[in-house]
Amino acid sequence: MGMASITLGKKQNILKRLSKNARISLRNASLIMEHLKAKSISPEHIFIGILLNEDSLATRTISSMNIDRNDLMKKSFGGKMIEITTDPNSARELEISNESQFVLRKAYDISRKYSHVYVGSEHIMEALLQLDTDYFKDLIHIGLSYKAFKKALDNYASYPLGVLARPHMPSNPMDDDSIVDFLGIDLVELAKEGRLDPVLGREAEINQLINILSRRKKNNPIIVGEAGVGKTVLVEGLAERIALGHVPPSLRNMRIVSLDIASIMAGSKMRGDVEEKIMSIVDEVISSNNTILFIDEIHNIVAPGMSGGPSDIGSVLKPALLQEDFRCIGATTIEEYSANFESDSGLARRFQPIRLEEATQENTLEILQKIKPILERHHNVSISKEALRTAVTLSNRYVSDRYLPDKAIDLLDEAAASKRLAIENEYGDISELISQLNNLKQKKETFILKGNMPRAEKLQHQEVELEKQIVKREKECTENKKSKKNQIDEDDIRMVVSKWTGIPLNTLGSREKVSLLKLEKELDTFVVGQKDACRAVAASIKRARTGISDSDRPWASFLFLGPTGVGKTELAKVLTKQLFGNEDRLVQIDMSEMMEMHSVSKLIGSPPGYVGFQQGGMLTEQVRRQPHSVILFDEIEKAHPDVLNVLLQILEYGHLTDGRGRKVNFKNTIIILTSNIGAEEIKRDKVLGFVGTREKKRSDIDINKAYSSMKSELLMKLKDTLRPELLNRIDDIVIFRSLTRKDARKIVELLINDLNTRLVEENIVVEITDKVGTYLVKEGFSDEYGARPLRRRVQDSVENVLADYILSHKVAKKKMNEVTIDMINGKMDILTN
Incomplete structure (x- = not known):
């Protein structure tokens, strides 16, 4: 079956990112199209194509919802079941309708939201169930709605969806298939679409990156820095410059493709599989003459244990890294660079290191000011200037195991997320009221069709009351957003820092x-x-x-x-x-x-x-x-x-x-x-x-x-x-000076106070007389050991007597029991009030 081309911009073919089950589902849709003698594949054909594939995650999820997929297919074919041939040679070139292309683009966006490198049947099903057409609206009556499917999918796939399906790479790719596009993401294209966060500062480092890439030989920079200092953002900053044309002529119209290491390693069971993929990538980059590779955490493909070992992968990369038509940007930590590159002098000579230091507090504050509007739009909150400064100061002072600006950004992001969730929980009943209103409307329409007007009129009154409640709650929510209740302030930042570090x-x-x-x-x-x-x-x-x-x-x-x-x-x-x-x-x-x-x-x-x-x-x-x-x-x-x-x-x-x-x-x-x-x-x-x-x-x-x-x-x-x-x-x-007996008496009081704190749940308050205090100091304090024996003396003389009293007497639980311990005839005794 031939594959059409659905693009998301420059060389971003969606069909190349389809998982194996998604491709099978699309092939089934093509066969249905032929059977029905339709001109192109419609969203309904894709829906049935997914149901025909029992192994797809989408179909298994629907089955977990106790919905019979045969009933769904009968509904689509007028109550009849039809036989669809599964011979792939019987299908002609894919003709995909505009509506179906929209669905696949939507599925791609959904997969990106999950950070998946593939488009699976579950992503396509989510996109289909969001269509505003009568066909998919009717599925709600069977119990198949977008929200119900999404909830069932989350419950069914309790682990990340990425492990349930992998991107399917054709064994015999066509000439227009690109392994680089399949395994990577074009950062320049994302920059043109405005999908990258703004990059502030690091001008000197970006210029250094451009200088190395402009060299004739050994034009392969490697960015070395601790996690969170901004290695990936540095490359995104270069991508933005290329997108805007603010680079030398030699780098204009270049692409920066970020490779997905997990996809390179996926399915590489036999010795040499990883090397074969990397050789294919190298050949394509050299032949394209307009691609710069970006490999984040590059140590993962040269570290020991990767396929045949570092020597095998390194031997594939080393010749290419000396060619002027091959450019590669790597990123790694200081520790990994020392372990995997400095130990291999041949590999180290081919990469030109760019040392990236931790951002200063001033630079971090500027970065936060730049991304502040993005966080405000995403979380629907407002962030005060004081919160920005507090995020920088407290993250730098108290979060010592991470680096700026990453830890300050995460701190601000989590504070905003917590505030948004608090607001949503406060007004979460609005969506429940809207759901009740829709159910009432459906019931009312059913009674009207049956001619039961009294019941319909009664539901109409309930509907009006619900609408009033919804309007009132929405007004309160709007007023809340206008007030400072949704503003992130210093206290919100402190709460997150306290949660992270455990500091009060x-x-x-x-x-x-x-x-x-x-x-x-x-x-x-x-x-x-x-x-x-x-x-x-x-x-x-x-x-x-x-x-x-x-x-x-x-x-x-x-x-x-x-x-x-x-x-x-x-x-x-x-x-x-x-x-x-x-x-x-x-x-x-x-x-x-x-x-x-x-x-x-x-x-x-x-x-x-x-x-x-x-x-x-x-x-x-x-x-x-x-x-x-x-x-x-x-x-x-x-x-x-x-x-x-x-x-x-x-x-x-x-x-x-x-x-x-x-x-x-x-x-x-x-x-x-x-x-x-x-x-x-x-x-x-x-x-x-x-x-x-x-x-x-x-x-x-x-x-x-x-x-x-x-x-x-x-x-x-x-x-x-x-x-x-x-x-x-x-x-x-x-x-520390030696203690006096007067000091020892004060220590006894502290020990009794500590005892009372432990007895709060028992509703008992203990007091001791001066006789007892004098006795405890005399027996528990010495010139040689100081106050160290005092605690043991309090345990032996006071706590033991108190324990016997609690066990032998019925202590009232609803009132505070005052207990006085006195010295009578040389023995401890308890006096109750």
């Missing part, structure tokens, strides 16, 4: 200022007796968050010094909760487990070839998954010197390379090192130690003087244990 809203943007101003007070509330430590930590965090500190290093880094049980770990926990919302963001590393030289692999992962290579490191994996964390290295003096070298890189450069060669970003972390070095000196100090705490209250001047003196003394002692380069990279060395 009150620590983002302008709200962060309020949180930071209260940080010292909040730390001092929950960390008892360490006012100087809380002040030092809060000051460093404020410097970091206001942009004063170096942005290429972690937010802040501290070395906590002090005896055991004085609140070093507790301050780390409270700081984590204040900044990131919960203590889950605290990563604790016990450095007593890092005493051996090979312990470095525990932190960053084993190198290739060693056991556990695929598992990653305990430090790098946690930070990679949660880039916003507080990292606590406990008892740093016990770690092996090689482990400390890892810390040097984190503190100086803000990143670390793991065992698999991946760069892990530590710029959004807070590093805390703890040590017991100098603990004895602090204990013996007359002001900061236990000796001083037994004496009368000292003045703030005495304490500050003693603090500075002790800090200088401990710094000298630290240099004997820790390397000077490590100490110099730490933002602040924080000394």
Whole structure:
């Protein structure tokens, strides 16, 4: 059967993109046309042609809707079933009507919406069911409508439609068939049709691209950059220039065809299949003399494991890349370029690299301003200027594992999509009301035809009421769109960033200022007796968050010094909760487990070839998954010197390379090192130690003087244990003084408050008498261990007694039960109110 040509512009033949089942369906339509002695293939013929093909996705979907396809065919042929010959030689050249050509173009657009490289029977069926003709309108009464089919298709194909059908490539293509057109998309044609997003900036890089393409030999640029920096957009910018004619004469009238790697690999079962396809592409590009190939993620066709391996595909490409009639633009990441091109010097010499750096915040803001109208039209919302600036600032500050401008664009797009969905959900009842109205009209017409006027009149009244409701809701919807309810503002951007990163809203943007101003007070509330430590930590965090500190290093880094049980770990926990919302963001590393030289692999992962290579490191994996964390290295003096070298890189450069060669970003972390070095000196100090705490209250001047003196003394002692380069990279060395018994009493109150928080669901509030508080301090606090045993003492003396009470008494659930724990005859007892 000969194939006609239905185009979408320059050399874009739709029929070449038909899947195998779509071609069979079109062949069936041609046979039906002959049987009915029609002059051309109509949409109805195509519809029946699809139904005749039981294997097509469209037919299987209709069957899943419990619709008998035989009934559909009988309806089309006046209640009779006809026999259609399936001999392809009996069909003449396709004569496709204008209506059918419109359907196929519509099907092509639908396939593009799904990002499919083929046009399948399901796409054609969707296009047919959207036709406004009596034939297809009547199908609604059988249960086959566009919406019903679309819903059934989504349910039937729970995985991407692209895996259900592949584009069918004729085994013996005609002379006018183009493998390049079949496997690729002409970007210049899309630019002429206005279907590419606008490209802003990157003038120097586009000019560099033009210069390399204009060379006589080795005219093959390869764009190297991290994912999201705009490699594909750079080529689209060149396509726009060619479409506008703003290029040198040698590049005018050129096509840039973006190859689909998945289509090249599809169906390549035998060794050499991929090479054969690439040879065909190379031959066609050379013979056409007006085509530039663009291969995004080009490493996928030269990386190990592709068909016969990189040497086979590379051997096909290398001779062509030296010819002046063959031009190819590649795009890859820095890591893949290093692995697959720099290792092959022959391939590397044939490509001229263009290094694409991450866009600046200023450039990203200009890009967002350019695409703002496109997003507004697509989502039917308005976007404020403040939202644009917030998207750039917050994505740059908090989304550290991606790159500008991609992450800022995605952030803005998701915020707009969320706003649109919220509005649609609010007014989603309008479509339901319209559906009810249509059903009423159909029922009313049925009663009129039967002569049942009373019932018809009753439905008429209901119809009028529904129309009033629809008008009212549509008016509300219109007014809502005119108001600022559909405007994307800073809060919408913050909500998306919070969802992406898990950081609470009150620590983002302008709200962060309020949180930071209260940080010292909040730390001092929950960390008892360490006012100087809380002040030092809060000051460093404020410097970091206001942009004063170096942005290429972690937010802040501290070395906590002090005896055991004085609140070093507790301050780390409270700081984590204040900044990131919960203590889950605290990563604790016990450095007593890092005493051996090979312990470095525990932190960053084993190198290739060693056991556990695929598992990653305990430090790098946690930070990679949660880039916003507080990292606590406990008892740093016990770690092996090689482990400390890892810390040097984190503190100086803000990143670390793991065992698999991946760069892990530590710029959004807070590093805390703890040590017991100098603990004895602090204990013996007359002001900061236990000796001083037994004496009368000292003045703030005495304490500050003693603090500075002790800090200088401990710094000298630290240099004997820790390397000077490590100490110099730490933002602040924080000394924790010994706690007093008065401090211990406050800690008991905090522990009781924490207990009450856990008992909220039980409707119980616990109070303790002064006797109990004094007892808990006496038994749970010591000069040697500080406040560390207090929690266990509260568990043994208070929580155990309370547990027995709850189990032995009936606790009222509808009111708050106040429980007082007292010390009676040397034992804990419960007094109820």
